[in-house]
Amino acid sequence: MSRNENGAILKIEDLIKKFGNFRALDGVSLEVDKGKIIGLAGPNGSGKTTLINVVSGVYKSNDGRVIFNGEEITNIDSHKIVHKGINRTFQIPKPLLGLTVEENIRVAAVYGAKDKGKIEERIEYSLSTIGLVDLRFKKAESLTSTQQKLLDLGRALATNPKLLLVDEIAAGLTQKELKMIADMLLGLKEKGVTLMVVEHLMGFLDMITDEVVIMNAGKEIFRGSIREASNNEEVIRVFLGG
Amino acid sequence: MSVLLNVTDLESGYGLVKVLVGVNLKIESGKSVVLLGVNGAGKTTLLKTIVGLIKATKGKIEFDSDDITKLKPNKRIEKGISYMSELAIFPNLTIEENLELGGYFKDKGENKKRMELMFNYFPDLRKFKNKMAGSLSGGQRKMLGVAKAFMSNPKIVIMDEPSSGLSPKFVKKVIEVVKSFHDEYKTTMFIAEQNVSFLDIAEEVYVLDMGKITFEGSVTDLKSNERLREAYFGVA
Amino acid sequence: MYRKKGIIYGLGITLLVIVLFIFLPNIYNNTSFLFNLMLYMALAEGLNIIYGFTGYLPFGYVGFFGAGAYSAALAILFLHFPPLIAVLVGGIGAFLIGIIFIPLLKLSGAYFAIANLAASQALYYIVANPNLEKITQGPYGISLANIYNPQVSYYVMLSILAFSMVTVIFIRFSDYGLALLSIKEDRVSASLAGINVPRERSIAWGLSSFIAGLSGGVYAWYVAVFYPTTVFSLEISVFVIVFVLFGGIGTLVGPLIGSLVLYSFYNFIGISTPQYFQLSYGLLIIIFALFIPNGILSIFEKRGIHVP
Amino acid sequence: MLSYALIGGIMYGLYFGLVGMGLNLIFGVMRMINLAHGDFIMLGAFLTYWLYYLFGFNPLIVIPISIVVFLVFGFLMYYVFVPKLLHSKDPEMLSFILFFGVSQVIEAIIILFFGNNQISVPSTIFAKLFNVSTFTLFGNTFPISWLVVSVACIVAFVLIYVYFFYTKLGYATRAIMANRHEALVSGIDVNKVSAIAFGVGIAAASLAGVMGFFMIGAAFPSMGTDLTTISFTIIVLGALGNPLGTVIGGLIYGVAIMLMQTYFSSWTNVLPYLLLIFVILIKPEGLLGKAVRNV
Amino acid sequence: MSKEAPKYIKVGTLYASSGPFAKPSTAEFKGLNFWVHYVNSKGGVYVKAFHKRIPVKLVAYDDQSSTATATTLYNQLITQDHVNILVADFGSVLTSVAVPLAKVHKILLFDVTGTGSKFFTPDNPYIVLCSLPTSGRWPYTLADFIISEKINRIAIVYSSNDFDQSQAVTLHNKLKKAGVDIVYYHAVPSNTSNYSIILHNIKAKNPNAVIEFGYPNNDIAFLQNLESSGLKFNMVFTVFPGQLFKLLKANVGVKALSYGYTYPTPPLLRYNKVNLGMGIDKFEKEFEKYSGKTPNFLNIAGYNVGLIIQKTLETSKKFNQLAFRKAIAGFSGKAFTLDGLFKVNKEGAQIGEMLPVAQFVPRGQGLKMNIVYPPSMKTAKAVYPAP
Ligand SMILES: Nc1ncnc2c1ncn2[C@@H]1O[C@H](COP(=O)(O)OP(=O)(O)OP(=O)(O)O)[C@@H](O)[C@H]1O
Ligand SMILES: Nc1ncnc2c1ncn2[C@@H]1O[C@H](COP(=O)(O)OP(=O)(O)OP(=O)(O)O)[C@@H](O)[C@H]1O
Numbered sequence A: 001m002s003r004n005e006n007g008a009i010l011k012i013e014d015l016i017k018k019f020g021n022f023r024a025l026d027g028v029s030l031e032v033d034k035g036k037i038i039g040l041a042g043p044n045g046s047g048k049t050t051l052i053n054v055v056s057g058v059y060k061s062n063d064g065r066v067i068f069n070g071e072e073i074t075n076i077d078s079h080k081i082v083h084k085g086i087n088r089t090f091q092i093p094k095p096l097l098g099l100t101v102e103e104n105i106r107v108a109a110v111y112g113a114k115d116k117g118k119i120e121e122r123i124e125y126s127l128s129t130i131g132l133v134d135l136r137f138k139k140a141e142s143l144t145s146t147q148q149k150l151l152d153l154g155r156a157l158a159t160n161p162k163l164l165l166v167d168e169i170a171a172g173l174t175q176k177e178l179k180m181i182a183d184m185l186l187g188l189k190e191k192g193v194t195l196m197v198v199e200h201l202m203g204f205l206d207m208i209t210d211e212v213v214i215m216n217a218g219k220e221i222f223r224g225s226i227r228e229a230s231n232n233e234e235v236i237r238v239f240l241g242g
Numbered sequence B: 001m002s003v004l005l006n007v008t009d010l011e012s013g014y015g016l017v018k019v020l021v022g023v024n025l026k027i028e029s030g031k032s033v034v035l036l037g038v039n040g041a042g043k044t045t046l047l048k049t050i051v052g053l054i055k056a057t058k059g060k061i062e063f064d065s066d067d068i069t070k071l072k073p074n075k076r077i078e079k080g081i082s083y084m085s086e087l088a089i090f091p092n093l094t095i096e097e098n099l100e101l102g103g104y105f106k107d108k109g110e111n112k113k114r115m116e117l118m119f120n121y122f123p124d125l126r127k128f129k130n131k132m133a134g135s136l137s138g139g140q141r142k143m144l145g146v147a148k149a150f151m152s153n154p155k156i157v158i159m160d161e162p163s164s165g166l167s168p169k170f171v172k173k174v175i176e177v178v179k180s181f182h183d184e185y186k187t188t189m190f191i192a193e194q195n196v197s198f199l200d201i202a203e204e205v206y207v208l209d210m211g212k213i214t215f216e217g218s219v220t221d222l223k224s225n226e227r228l229r230e231a232y233f234g235v236a
Numbered sequence C: 001m002y003r004k005k006g007i008i009y010g011l012g013i014t015l016l017v018i019v020l021f022i023f024l025p026n027i028y029n030n031t032s033f034l035f036n037l038m039l040y041m042a043l044a045e046g047l048n049i050i051y052g053f054t055g056y057l058p059f060g061y062v063g064f065f066g067a068g069a070y071s072a073a074l075a076i077l078f079l080h081f082p083p084l085i086a087v088l089v090g091g092i093g094a095f096l097i098g099i100i101f102i103p104l105l106k107l108s109g110a111y112f113a114i115a116n117l118a119a120s121q122a123l124y125y126i127v128a129n130p131n132l133e134k135i136t137q138g139p140y141g142i143s144l145a146n147i148y149n150p151q152v153s154y155y156v157m158l159s160i161l162a163f164s165m166v167t168v169i170f171i172r173f174s175d176y177g178l179a180l181l182s183i184k185e186d187r188v189s190a191s192l193a194g195i196n197v198p199r200e201r202s203i204a205w206g207l208s209s210f211i212a213g214l215s216g217g218v219y220a221w222y223v224a225v226f227y228p229t230t231v232f233s234l235e236i237s238v239f240v241i242v243f244v245l246f247g248g249i250g251t252l253v254g255p256l257i258g259s260l261v262l263y264s265f266y267n268f269i270g271i272s273t274p275q276y277f278q279l280s281y282g283l284l285i286i287i288f289a290l291f292i293p294n295g296i297l298s299i300f301e302k303r304g305i306h307v308p
Numbered sequence D: 001m002l003s004y005a006l007i008g009g010i011m012y013g014l015y016f017g018l019v020g021m022g023l024n025l026i027f028g029v030m031r032m033i034n035l036a037h038g039d040f041i042m043l044g045a046f047l048t049y050w051l052y053y054l055f056g057f058n059p060l061i062v063i064p065i066s067i068v069v070f071l072v073f074g075f076l077m078y079y080v081f082v083p084k085l086l087h088s089k090d091p092e093m094l095s096f097i098l099f100f101g102v103s104q105v106i107e108a109i110i111i112l113f114f115g116n117n118q119i120s121v122p123s124t125i126f127a128k129l130f131n132v133s134t135f136t137l138f139g140n141t142f143p144i145s146w147l148v149v150s151v152a153c154i155v156a157f158v159l160i161y162v163y164f165f166y167t168k169l170g171y172a173t174r175a176i177m178a179n180r181h182e183a184l185v186s187g188i189d190v191n192k193v194s195a196i197a198f199g200v201g202i203a204a205a206s207l208a209g210v211m212g213f214f215m216i217g218a219a220f221p222s223m224g225t226d227l228t229t230i231s232f233t234i235i236v237l238g239a240l241g242n243p244l245g246t247v248i249g250g251l252i253y254g255v256a257i258m259l260m261q262t263y264f265s266s267w268t269n270v271l272p273y274l275l276l277i278f279v280i281l282i283k284p285e286g287l288l289g290k291a292v293r294n295v
Numbered sequence E: 001m002s003k004e005a006p007k008y009i010k011v012g013t014l015y016a017s018s019g020p021f022a023k024p025s026t027a028e029f030k031g032l033n034f035w036v037h038y039v040n041s042k043g044g045v046y047v048k049a050f051h052k053r054i055p056v057k058l059v060a061y062d063d064q065s066s067t068a069t070a071t072t073l074y075n076q077l078i079t080q081d082h083v084n085i086l087v088a089d090f091g092s093v094l095t096s097v098a099v100p101l102a103k104v105h106k107i108l109l110f111d112v113t114g115t116g117s118k119f120f121t122p123d124n125p126y127i128v129l130c131s132l133p134t135s136g137r138w139p140y141t142l143a144d145f146i147i148s149e150k151i152n153r154i155a156i157v158y159s160s161n162d163f164d165q166s167q168a169v170t171l172h173n174k175l176k177k178a179g180v181d182i183v184y185y186h187a188v189p190s191n192t193s194n195y196s197i198i199l200h201n202i203k204a205k206n207p208n209a210v211i212e213f214g215y216p217n218n219d220i221a222f223l224q225n226l227e228s229s230g231l232k233f234n235m236v237f238t239v240f241p242g243q244l245f246k247l248l249k250a251n252v253g254v255k256a257l258s259y260g261y262t263y264p265t266p267p268l269l270r271y272n273k274v275n276l277g278m279g280i281d282k283f284e285k286e287f288e289k290y291s292g293k294t295p296n297f298l299n300i301a302g303y304n305v306g307l308i309i310q311k312t313l314e315t316s317k318k319f320n321q322l323a324f325r326k327a328i329a330g331f332s333g334k335a336f337t338l339d340g341l342f343k344v345n346k347e348g349a350q351i352g353e354m355l356p357v358a359q360f361v362p363r364g365q366g367l368k369m370n371i372v373y374p375p376s377m378k379t380a381k382a383v384y385p386a387p
């Protein structure tokens, strides 16, 4: 399997993030190939969310580099990173609670994308992609946590991202719903968006990708196919459980 | 067997929005019950109404043959309910303090023993026990929530999606905990959960749809219903 | 479409306010009261910009007012600027102070409110320090008696009020306002919606301080004699905050209604039954906080009437 | 002069720790900004004054009386105001106006009943009681009343500390501070526990009023606003919601004021505020505050 | 002006029921009220312009010690109530905002105790200071006393407000000129309530006299702290024991005031040979009858302004503001009231009264006040140094 046919859109090099003395990221290096979906898994507390936080500029790293499309973007401000074409969702959803669903998306469409045209179109596109068209005039605070996660995704989509970092969007969904979300993410890939999807459910990852990275204790411990992963001893020990 | 939790004709919601429209359920003492439902069906709302975080607009909730519909949440908890909400932690307290609060009604010695037990299931919690719970990762918070729910010795444990966000290894651990308490203390379990693995321990399943219970029965019954099987077990 | 309608209504209301304050002195010639009413309305709109739209509660808002009053007064005393220009200098002075205070915006909630309070107190004690008598006249107060002109300054105040209203209309019905509301809801999510949070909130902060400064400048001109305690009195901050909350935050009309009702009440009850005034004022505020917590306008909103 | 300012500053600071204490407790537990805080200090002072003039009570006897009176008062006041406030959209901000109203009412009532007079009890009252007028510490002589106040403050701090960290009630109180909803479903009687905390906060304020005559001079009905402002400064210096931080904040405040009075007396007032801004900009959560992750 | 006599002479004023000036302001207001009550009981005040007695009606609002509120209320008095006579509230701060208003509306401001020197300018005929000299003049006798007693090493601490600063400056300059050593000279904020450290710092300079210029609150705190600190000085001077004796005594006690110095004012100073209004003995009796309380200085100041108004109306040929001012110039330097000689200069500033220096000495359980300077008024020799 050749990894670099389109080249890497995101390169992470020796990234370190410390909280006090604790290293949540301990020199992680990782590449994400353009146009693909990569799965990111690992035991709880292994640093997946922290990685997304650093890449999206929400946290500043202590060391290491983040390179996007050949350009170093380490530790620059979130809104600039958004303008460069990266966006993300939150594991614990963070919608703009007092705003309506549509306003949530509108503000991202207006401020988030470089291309200022076709704002209305982009709003409609995001709304229909996440399937919240019917709830557009509802306040975000009245949505369930799952819907709020989708809304986070909708805001991210409205900024026209080239790279989308998705943090556990499928947690707590029924099998049927999982399938729908998987189709949606695949659809985004079709449209040319590169995705990094953090998820614990290997079955779900299996639906959208065949390559996963497994992290443990702030480092990458495995990269390869899902099947290989489920046979890897270390992965079983720390992540899947015996 | 006696009925521990009896919900009849329950209605509730948020302001003018009605979410539950006549829910009926009877949970027998000592049973493990799993509540299924698509997103937005009202599972969280149901659990919150049972513990009193949301006021019931109609209907009746009986626990241990007492009518608790009008009681304040803390009075309901005192009666022997343990509740784990979706984000069940005190962010500004340490993990240890969080756990102690789970056993708010118990003496200190017992507390220590239980805590030790939970630390064995979830070693991360021991490792970070003096850390603020607010700094934990999503999955670690869930572990803390689960551990906290079992700190007291309740008659019933009500949990809202205990496994979402947990890595497979810890999903198994949570199931182990539930099983062991169920077996050892005959604790009744009422768990809103979508993860199929939980159905292995479910003695009874409810399906909530559009604010109503639309299915009630054993896992085998559930599997024999084609529509439900597709929704909750996947096509495969 | 909804926005266009809002802007039209808003401008209509502004026009109405202007016409009203032009005519009122003919029927009621205690212009001092009218002036103060306009002053509080403008301050309330100014505070509304930063509090109503971005959620920063500037407990020390009066600091800008005082800075404006002093900047204007010093421009007159030392640079012999004509009063009109001096008022503008007041706005700019407060704006500059606002820029100095920008780092405070990193704080949130009560921390911001209290830090801002501290900042305004610090400003007050610096201005009022007797060691600075040569510059600020220290605690001994400023007298601009020779340019005293209550007529012209009245109309200048009116135009500042109009300016503040138009600013609020613009914010309320634009994408910029939406961006500010996003910042208020969640700074992280706002920045991931592509909003340059530090920049946008600083702009709002600057506008807000500018309006307070202009108001302070024209106040200095209007009263001609004032002390540091007069223009840095915490009571002004508290009044303005209460007025805004009473009317309804984040709207154009709310702060106006809040100021009109409570300031008039303050004056008329205060004049007729001073001994019970404070008591009734306090009780009124308590009752309102308990029973109409989201401001007067929320009563209309509940009935489905949208007020700009 | 330096050692006098330092030691005096510590005693003065202990007192100001007490001044800020009640405000911080109430903020910590309820997330309410009690703008009437200073007015409760004033009430404590008036109670002391009246008990002294009517019955000749020494302030030391007034201490337990004021604690009981204001504990009960605060407890009841909680039920009148707070649960209702908590149901609103933004309780923190609404509390700001509500308690502004309360402060107006308190001030007005005191003025209506007692007139707008400055009051004080003789500053030598403790000297008479203990038969010494001053005491000496490291070669510096201070009024005996300062010692009495310092000791009273320390006792108050110890009691609050024990209540907060070593009793089940305090434990429940801290849980409510951390997450009100979660406390409710952990079986804590949130209203009762909060009401007690509210009462303790008000009682602590009144205690500062009882002691006030000996540290800040005379009392008058409108003294509340300034005290509230100073209290804010002190509690943010330490850390919002952390009562221990308040003691530290008070000490910093006290020592700073005394040093300024010694070396730059006319700049005394501005210092605490500059200090606050400085602290808050380098460590926004206050000296003892801890940051919590929000993503 | 209108030919027809008004039904009432409307006298408008403000007072402060709350805030820092409440105490003196309400006292002054009470004095003015007493005057109104008294003239009305005689059928009103004689108005020469109309050749008859007209009752006085007092219109008064509460400014709560806030200059901002005061501005609106002065405006209210002028533009809504159309008062005939405008009387300022207590003190310089609350008077200051009335000065430009009075000037623009061309109404004569009867300034009671607003002693700030900035108010009196040649281009403004619409102000006259009635019951106290401008504050810069207050320490004249005090300075002479210190010089004549040959007291050296003086410490001056003053609150940073117009009233106290101008006294401090005057005293400082006069003493310097006479070669007196000033070892400590500092301003403190007006809201200072703890002087412990300052007292220790002063002690470190070892002065022979400590002069504290403050508002009543400052004086109280200063004297209280002085007593509880256990420190002793040969001479301690404060401003307000001579004006608000009862208040000070109640707050700081007899011991703290013993051997202290102050400016004595009526009723401590007793003027009975007067040619306008009551002498002090009669006033005390009448005022007690009226209010049940013995009067303090500010009651007298308030009554005194009433007397000046009365004399103005009695002598002014026309019923208009400039005529009033002219009438005042007419009796300035000739009228002697229980507050002393009334004499104003061209700008309307009071220069007639003069404040002597007094010392409290213990007598029995209480205190006795001796005037120790100037020699012409002296009742006893100063006890210096204080025992
Ligand atoms: N605070 C709220 N205000 C108004 N409506 C709400 C609120 N919270 C939830 N709802 C609505 O109530 C319905 C049920 O929500 P609930 O959270 O109970 O669903 P759920 O079954 O737990 O879903 P999920 O699987 O996503 O957790 C949803 O349609 C949601 O939009
Ligand atoms: N702000 C913070 N302060 C302190 N520690 C933190 C902070 N953020 C993360 N951590 C710690 O860093 C580690 C990694 O956290 P992270 O959220 O990245 O894990 P994760 O891999 O996303 O886990 P999960 O699968 O449970 O979401 C955890 O131990 C967590 O406690």
Ligand SMILES: [Mg+2]
Residues within 6 Å of the ligand: A048, A049, A050, A091, A167, B137, B138, B139
């Ligand atoms: Mg995570």
Ligand SMILES: [Mg+2]
Residues within 6 Å of the ligand: A144, A145, B043, B044, B045, B086, B160
């Ligand atoms: Mg749910």
